[in-house]
Amino acid sequence: MGDEAAQPASILVIGIGNPDRGDDAAGLIVARQIRNEAPNVDRVLEHTGDGTGLIELWERATLTIVIDVMCSGAVPGTIERFDATLHSVPAAVFHNSTHTFGLHEAIELSRALQRLPRQLVVYGIEGRDFAMGADPSPAVKSAMGQVVLRVLQEC
Amino acid sequence: MTRHPMRTIKVDALARVEGEGGLYIKLKGDQVQDVKLKIYEPPRFFEALLRGRNFAEAPDITARICGICPVAYQMSAIHAMEDAFGIEIGGQLRALRRLLYCGEWIESHTLHVYMLHAPDFLGYPDAIQLAKDHPAIVNRALQLKKIGNQIVSLLGGREIHPINVRVGGFYKLPVRSTFLELAERLKWGRDAALETVRWVATLPFPDFERDYIFVALRHPQEYPFNGGHIVSNDGLDIPIREYETHFAEQHVQHSNALHSVFKQHGAYFVGPLARYSLNFDRLSPLAQEAARAVGLGPVCRNPFKSIIVRAVETVYACDEALRIIEQYEPPESPFVPVHPRAGTGCGCTEAPRGILYHRYRLDQDGTILEAKIVPPTSQNQRTIEQDLEDFIPKFLNLPEKELKWQCEQAVRNYDPCISCATHFLRIDVERV
Numbered sequence: 338m339g340d341e342a343a344q345p346a347s348i349l350v351i352g353i354g355n356p357d358r359g360d361d362a363a364g365l366i367v368a369r370q371i372r373n374e375a376p377n378v379d380r381v382l383e384h385t386g387d388g389t390g391l392i393e394l395w396e397r398a399t400l401t402i403v404i405d406v407m408c409s410g411a412v413p414g415t416i417e418r419f420d421a422t423l424h425s426v427p428a429a430v431f432h433n434s435t436h437t438f439g440l441h442e443a444i445e446l447s448r449a450l451q452r453l454p455r456q457l458v459v460y461g462i463e464g465r466d467f468a469m470g471a472d473p474s475p476a477v478k479s480a481m482g483q484v485v486l487r488v489l490q491e492c
Numbered sequence: 493m494t495r496h497p498m499r500t501i502k503v504d505a506l507a508r509v510e511g512e513g514g515l516y517i518k519l520k521g522d523q524v525q526d527v528k529l530k531i532y533e534p535p536r537f538f539e540a541l542l543r544g545r546n547f548a549e550a551p552d553i554t555a556r557i558c559g560i561c562p563v564a565y566q567m568s569a570i571h572a573m574e575d576a577f578g579i580e581i582g583g584q585l586r587a588l589r590r591l592l593y594c595g596e597w598i599e600s601h602t603l604h605v606y607m608l609h610a611p612d613f614l615g616y617p618d619a620i621q622l623a624k625d626h627p628a629i630v631n632r633a634l635q636l637k638k639i640g641n642q643i644v645s646l647l648g649g650r651e652i653h654p655i656n657v658r659v660g661g662f663y664k665l666p667v668r669s670t671f672l673e674l675a676e677r678l679k680w681g682r683d684a685a686l687e688t689v690r691w692v693a694t695l696p697f698p699d700f701e702r703d704y705i706f707v708a709l710r711h712p713q714e715y716p717f718n719g720g721h722i723v724s725n726d727g728l729d730i731p732i733r734e735y736e737t738h739f740a741e742q743h744v745q746h747s748n749a750l751h752s753v754f755k756q757h758g759a760y761f762v763g764p765l766a767r768y769s770l771n772f773d774r775l776s777p778l779a780q781e782a783a784r785a786v787g788l789g790p791v792c793r794n795p796f797k798s799i800i801v802r803a804v805e806t807v808y809a810c811d812e813a814l815r816i817i818e819q820y821e822p823p824e825s826p827f828v829p830v831h832p833r834a835g836t837g838c839g840c841t842e843a844p845r846g847i848l849y850h851r852y853r854l855d856q857d858g859t860i861l862e863a864k865i866v867p868p869t870s871q872n873q874r875t876i877e878q879d880l881e882d883f884i885p886k887f888l889n890l891p892e893k894e895l896k897w898q899c900e901q902a903v904r905n906y907d908p909c910i911s912c913a914t915h916f917l918r919i920d921v922e923r924v
Contacts, residue, residue, distance in 0.1 A: 385651070387651070389637050389638075390641065390651065392634060393634070393638065438607060446619065446620050446630070449620050449624045449627070449630075450623050450631060
């Protein structure tokens with residue numbers, strides 16, 4: 338039980354989300370597909386997005402790829418890739434959790450503490466429907482497949 | 493005739509509180525005319541969601557009200573169901589529940605102390621800026637919070653929304669050797685918590701106190717997590733079942749969260765300051781000494797010093813967790829038999845933010861017919877507004893930006909969990 342990495346991974350993929358909230362499950366579903374299709378990825382984790390826990394997971398990885406839903410106002414299903422190694426990811430876009438310590442805060446706190454992985458990439462999928470118990474919307478489902486392909490290419 | 497200028501202070505989105513809330517304050521000269529803590533996070537309808545569900549589902553459903561204090565929701569739900577079925581849990585199973593609660597207090601208090609509240613006192617906009625100047629302090633916080641998460645994960649099966657908790661006990665129990673490894677980390681954690689007390693005690697605190705009505709649980713022997721009576725500092729001492737005789741919820745126009753009032757008294761105060769002030773003698777000797785060493789007496793009425801009290805409670809939680817682990821022997825079964833029956837059950841446990849009350853009415857099969865959940869933040873809303881009414885006049889000479897900051901800090905004293913507070917709203921629909 339639990340999704341905490343016990344050993345450092347060279348390539349780490351983390352899907353962030355809530356399985357019970359519609360589009361917010363996208364990161365988790367992408368992670369599951371990558372786990373099935375990419376044996377060269379050392380570790381694939383499904384994570385709730387608690388920022389303080391993310392820092393320890395990725396700090397010793399060579400490459401970490403994070404997939405999460407974003408709320409930027411873009412068309413649902415829009416995919417954005419952020420290289421967070423040198424630059425921040427937009428706070429408001431990834432602040433869609435009820436907890437103040439989400440992905441943006443985890444990245445910036447890691448940067449302040451010099452605990453970032455060597456390379457950190459974030460894939461955001463624009464979500465729209467977050468109803469409790471709902472499935473991801475068709476636009477987000479389509480985007481999930483594209484993100485899987487792109488992540489597999491990066492690994 | 494002197495005309496007093498009108499001033500309005502608005503904080504549209506409070507930073508560093510869990511959830512979404514805003515603040516509205518109207519001033520005329522040096523008089524506070526109006527204070528509103530606005531909760532605009534949508535209501536969650538959990539009480540309605542629970543109707544028609546089986547009693548065994550209540551811990552898993554209510555855990556999803558909050559990701560920071562799911563254990564509190566599970567424990568209050570479980571105690572309410574056990575109350576309805578006439579079940580009493582004691583011995584090692586009860587000790588393990590307290591251990592689980594220790595984990596939640598450690599992780600919740602540590603997050604709030606270091607990441608949400610301490611930046612206020614040091615003039616930082618957030619913990620990220622604090623980390624740039626004080627990396628060792630923030631790294632200590634992350635490590636300490638992790639220990640709390642590990643307890644919850646070990647016993648609850650998962651860090652967020654535990655899955656190993658059930659009416660009657662647990663689904664599965666860890667072996668003793670797993671606890672021994674955790675104990676070593678807790679010893680470090682206890683030292684880190686003591687250092688936290690010493691550190692936060694050096695922060696600059698406004699000179700502000702009010703004559704609060706504190707309300708908390710009180711147990712014959714224990715510092716309260718679960719079990720005991722509901723007491724106040726003005727003489728209340730009632731069994732949990734009598735909560736609704738003395739406390740009521742009211743809808744206010746400016747908030748999606750219902751306000752709680754102590755009947756015939758009005759506003760009241762739940763959470764660490766209330767628990768501490770009503771139960772100082774129940775803290776472990778080490779936690780008491782940590783408080784005394786930094787000049788904290790057995791009662792604290794300065795809400796800004798809640799950060800010290802949370803640190804003291806973190807010391808207690810580490811101490812208590814170690815005590816439970818040291819005497820742990822696995823019970824014969826992870827749970828006691830549960831036989832549902834028709835009736836009503838009440839449960840009240842001490843979430844990190846204060847007392848959390850649940851009541852359920854069940855049919856003979858254990859199906860939930862009615863549910864009522866009163867979170868601690870609902871109970872503190874009016875007190876928060878009254879704090880601001882008293883606080884603001886003392887600091888009107890501050891520049892606007894600093895005054896706004898102080899107001900936000902005053903709200904953060906309560907570590908409000910706004911997501912929990914908006915659990916239910918009765919909606920009347922008129923179609924014309």
